[in-house]
Amino acid sequence: MRLTHQAHEAVAGVLGEGGLALDATAGNGHDTRFLAEQVGASGHVWALDVQPAAIETTRNRLVEAGLGERVTLLCESHAHIRDQVTPPGERKLDAVMFNLGYLPGSDRTRTTGAVTTIPALEQSMEMLTSGGCLSLMVYRGHDGGDAEWNAIREWLTGSGHEWRIPVDPSDHKGPVLVLLTR
Numbered sequence: 001m002r003l004t005h006q007a008h009e010a011v012a013g014v015l016g017e018g019g020l021a022l023d024a025t026a027g028n029g030h031d032t033r034f035l036a037e038q039v040g041a042s043g044h045v046w047a048l049d050v051q052p053a054a055i056e057t058t059r060n061r062l063v064e065a066g067l068g069e070r071v072t073l074l075c076e077s078h079a080h081i082r083d084q085v086t087p088p089g090e091r092k093l094d095a096v097m098f099n100l101g102y103l104p105g106s107d108r109t110r111t112t113g114a115v116t117t118i119p120a121l122e123q124s125m126e127m128l129t130s131g132g133c134l135s136l137m138v139y140r141g142h143d144g145g146d147a148e149w150n151a152i153r154e155w156l157t158g159s160g161h162e163w164r165i166p167v168d169p170s171d172h173k174g175p176v177l178v179l180l181t182r
């Protein structure tokens with residue numbers, strides 16, 4: 001099974017009708033759409049990306065699928081999750097997805113990087129409900145990919161969170177899926 005499908009399977013295990021979720025890297029909107037389908041009409045999803053083109057593509061994908069109402073789209077860095085993502089009352093997020101790297105079909109130099117990824121992970125874990133799941137897909141093949149992965153590994157080791165890598169990465173440049181739970 002592809003790693004992206006495994007990420008969706010893990011998230012589907014904790015996210016149902018009425019749930020709250022965050023896509024920290026909206027990109028072309030595939031994960032945002034998946035999250036919006038999972039939460040149903042009574043749930044809500046926040047999706048962030050720093051590139052206006054990514055937000056536009058995601059918006060079009062959601063509108064086409066009739067899911068636009070369930071999602072708050074924000075052209076913002078995930079370094080500001082705590083200020084931008086505002087679940088109602090005392091509620092927390094059931095699921096968070098990160099899909100790191102660059103926007104496929106766009107400028108490959110505009111990638112995620114540890115300087116914002118690590119604070120975003122910290123904030124996401126604080127906002128995750130007990131029993132919730134954070135899926136983190138890391139691509140190491142692009143410039144800076146290794147540095148980002150090394151910083152993530154160091155953060156994971158010292159974080160005190162429960163995490164696992166369900167599939168052994170096949171080679172040292174291949175993608176890695178990390179699943180964190182609370």
Ligand SMILES: C[S@@+](CC[C@H](N)C(=O)[O-])C[C@H]1O[C@@H](n2cnc3c(N)ncnc32)[C@H](O)[C@@H]1O
Pocket residue numbers: 024025026027028029030031032048049050051054076077078079098099100101102103104110111112113116
């Ligand atoms: C691999 S793509 C995401 C793919 C997406 N999940 C999908 O389903 O199509 C990574 C995205 O992260 C975005 N990104 C880079 N830095 C970011 C940041 N600081 N905050 C939020 N998004 C960022 C990029 O603009 C890019 O669109």
